[in-house]
Amino acid sequence: MTDRIRHEGVSGRRGDFAGGSEPPGRRPAILVVDDDEGIRENLAELLSMEQYRTFTAANAEEALNRLRSNHVDLLLTDFQMPGANGVELIEAARQDHPDLPAILITAFPYVYEQIDPGRRRGVTLLLKPFAADEVLGIVARIVRP
Numbered sequence: 808m809t810d811r812i813r814h815e816g817v818s819g820r821r822g823d824f825a826g827g828s829e830p831p832g833r834r835p836a837i838l839v840v841d842d843d844e845g846i847r848e849n850l851a852e853l854l855s856m857e858q859y860r861t862f863t864a865a866n867a868e869e870a871l872n873r874l875r876s877n878h879v880d881l882l883l884t885d886f887q888m889p890g891a892n893g894v895e896l897i898e899a900a901r902q903d904h905p906d907l908p909a910i911l912i913t914a915f916p917y918v919y920e921q922i923d924p925g926r927r928r929g930v931t932l933l934l935k936p937f938a939a940d941e942v943l944g945i946v947a948r949i950v951r952p
Contacts, residue, residue, distance in 0.1 A: 835950040836860040836877065840870040840884040840896065841912070850883065853939055854946065867891035867899065874900055879907065880950050886913035894922060897930060908949050912937075 837859050841847040844865070851861040862877055864870035866888055873879070882900055886893040897909045906929065911918070914935040922930070931945055 834858055834860045835880040836862065837881045837883055837946065837950070838862045838864065838870060838873055838877070838879045840864045840867070840882070840888070840893070842866060842885065842888040846885070850942065853942065854883075857943055857946075859946070859950075867893075867896040870896055871899055874904065879904075881946065882907055882909040883946070884909065884911060886911055886915065886918055894918070894926075898926065910942075910945060910949070 837854050839847055839850045839854070839861055840863070841850070842865055847863050847865065851863050854861050862873045862879065864873050867890055870882070870884070874882075882897060884893040884896050888896075891899065893911050893913070897907075897911065900907055900909075908929040908931070910931045910933050912933045912935060913919075916932070916934055919927070919930075919932040931949065933942065933945060
């Protein structure tokens with residue numbers, strides 16, 4: 808991993824299947840959350856081209872609604888958004904989905920250091936700017952170990 812990416816492992820079950828494996832024909836589902844429509848839609852399109860199922864949300868409230876109605880294997884969220892930020896979204900999502908892995912996108916590397924180490928479990932930090940292959944590599948390592 809580069810110094811631009813930090814990752815804390817997830818132990819135990821991931822999604823519906825132990826070890827994050829998926830049954831034949833099931834594509835991992837990713838929820839992309841960003842208040843910037845261009846970034847949100849570009850990330851969703853990139854992931855869809857790699858055969859991931861994607862859902863999108865413009866803010867934390869919309870994301871939590873999506874999580875209630877859809878099975879999601881990975882939460883990919885921006886840190887800085889109006890209303891609840893990405894860390895608050897991850898914490899709220901984990902109330903119902905405690906093992907949900909997340910990628911936190913930010914331009915501020917200090918954000919990760921401010922997260923309590925106990926809350927970092929399963930959170931990967933992705934610093935802006937990032938390349939498409941960087942996102943795809945991180946996602947693949949998380950949902951297709």
